[in-house]
Amino acid sequence: MIRRKVKYLGAAFCSVTAMMVAGGCGNSAGDGKIEIEIVQYKPEAANYFTAVEEEFNATHDDIHLKISSPNDAMTILKTRFIREDYPEIIGIGGDINYSYFVDAQILEDISDYEGLNNINQGYLDIDEALKFVPVEGTYAVPYVANAAGILYNRDMFEEHGWTIPTTWDELLTLCDTIQGEGILPFYFGFKDTWTCLAPWNAMAVDLAPADASKQVNRGETTFAKEYREVSEKYLELLQYGPEDPFAYGYNDACTAFARGESAMYPIGSYAAPQILSVNPDLNLDSFVMPANDAADGNTLNSGIDLQFCVTAGCKNKEAVYEVLDFLYEDANIQKYIDAQTAIPCKEGDFRLPSILDGMTDYIASGNMTDYQDHYYPSEMAVDAQIQTFLLNQDVDAFLEKFDKDWLRYNRDIIRLVQDYEKQHGNAN
Numbered sequence: 001m002i003r004r005k006v007k008y009l010g011a012a013f014c015s016v017t018a019m020m021v022a023g024g025c026g027n028s029a030g031d032g033k034i035e036i037e038i039v040q041y042k043p044e045a046a047n048y049f050t051a052v053e054e055e056f057n058a059t060h061d062d063i064h065l066k067i068s069s070p071n072d073a074m075t076i077l078k079t080r081f082i083r084e085d086y087p088e089i090i091g092i093g094g095d096i097n098y099s100y101f102v103d104a105q106i107l108e109d110i111s112d113y114e115g116l117n118n119i120n121q122g123y124l125d126i127d128e129a130l131k132f133v134p135v136e137g138t139y140a141v142p143y144v145a146n147a148a149g150i151l152y153n154r155d156m157f158e159e160h161g162w163t164i165p166t167t168w169d170e171l172l173t174l175c176d177t178i179q180g181e182g183i184l185p186f187y188f189g190f191k192d193t194w195t196c197l198a199p200w201n202a203m204a205v206d207l208a209p210a211d212a213s214k215q216v217n218r219g220e221t222t223f224a225k226e227y228r229e230v231s232e233k234y235l236e237l238l239q240y241g242p243e244d245p246f247a248y249g250y251n252d253a254c255t256a257f258a259r260g261e262s263a264m265y266p267i268g269s270y271a272a273p274q275i276l277s278v279n280p281d282l283n284l285d286s287f288v289m290p291a292n293d294a295a296d297g298n299t300l301n302s303g304i305d306l307q308f309c310v311t312a313g314c315k316n317k318e319a320v321y322e323v324l325d326f327l328y329e330d331a332n333i334q335k336y337i338d339a340q341t342a343i344p345c346k347e348g349d350f351r352l353p354s355i356l357d358g359m360t361d362y363i364a365s366g367n368m369t370d371y372q373d374h375y376y377p378s379e380m381a382v383d384a385q386i387q388t389f390l391l392n393q394d395v396d397a398f399l400e401k402f403d404k405d406w407l408r409y410n411r412d413i414i415r416l417v418q419d420y421e422k423q424h425g426n427a428n
Helices: 011-018 043-059 073-082 096-103 114-118 121-130 154-160 168-180 193-207 212-217 228-238 250-258 269-278 317-327 330-340 354-365 382-392 395-409 411-423
Strands: 034-040 063-068 089-092 141-148 150-153 284-287 300-310
Touching: 034 043, 034 073, 034 300, 034 317, 043 063, 043 317, 043 330, 063 317, 073 089, 089 096, 089 317, 096 121, 096 300, 114 317, 121 141, 121 300, 141 193, 141 269, 141 330, 141 354, 150 154, 150 269, 193 228, 193 250, 193 300, 193 382, 212 411, 228 382, 228 395, 250 269, 269 284, 269 354, 284 354, 300 317, 300 354, 317 330, 382 395, 395 411
Parallel strands: 034 063, 034 089
Antiparallel strands: 089 300, 141 300, 150 284
């Protein structure tokens, strides 16, 4: 297998792969206990992890657990990797950073961790798909996921007798009906560029191949081809939002929707805590974005929001696995679900937040597809590109730039893929 370090992490981070085997997995805490450190990237969950740390340390005599939840965890982690100062466990998302870390050999193969047997296979498959090229081994244990689609005001829908759409035409008809009754169908917060990705991802999983990025890297297609329908339909949505959707940010949109200023909000489940903090009594639910022309062509846009990885060179997996076992106890996962409106990646009898009622069937059946932007390099700033596209409304110019920038910012990945294909006889 090709396990070659790529250059796109930046010049400083490239030195990391002098190799992390010196990592101090299982260092002594100074009192005879084994010190296990976790650095996780979700500061909004800091209170949960503080409670986990306290409970673990109160119930374990031989291991001392330390959990950090910094605001800029990814930058901190990359800096620490350069210094060869590795926490035993890192908590990161299932996105391109995970892909980088696997390729740079920063993560330990944890195929022997028995807890993997309890993880929903769909999320294990998502992690496998994130690898730039096939690499033997398992390098993460998915913890929780989120989902993106359309949040809606359930009381408003019931009051007006509106039904949940299952196709694109039904969605547009619903929007026309809502608008005809003097109500704003959607609220957008496009002043914050990242919010432009939510509708994009939710539509793209219905309309583009799940592995579109990989197909482009192999030279089999272009984004101009795969993303044209997504782009055209995105522009259709704009007519059903506020007059100037770029005047409002994420918090503005959450607040307006919470106050009943729109019937729907195309965003992820992660927005629920913010919305409910404004209006705790809002009867909130969600449904899958029906971007396809046929109901059976729709899929839930769901990706891994948090997963745990062990850093390479770990010498005390037993202690690390004991910590993971604690994190993956059903009671702890349920506490996280309740606090963060999350979807468990572990199989079991968990109580999901009511705002996911409209997505439950998709979750139960495994009809889920990862976010397309989990494959996009941050340097490409796709969120800003989409915002500019929505302002200019020039599909051809947008797609031409997307393809051009993809080649520019992914040249090392593309070369890696091409080398792999040549070595395995799959090159065109």
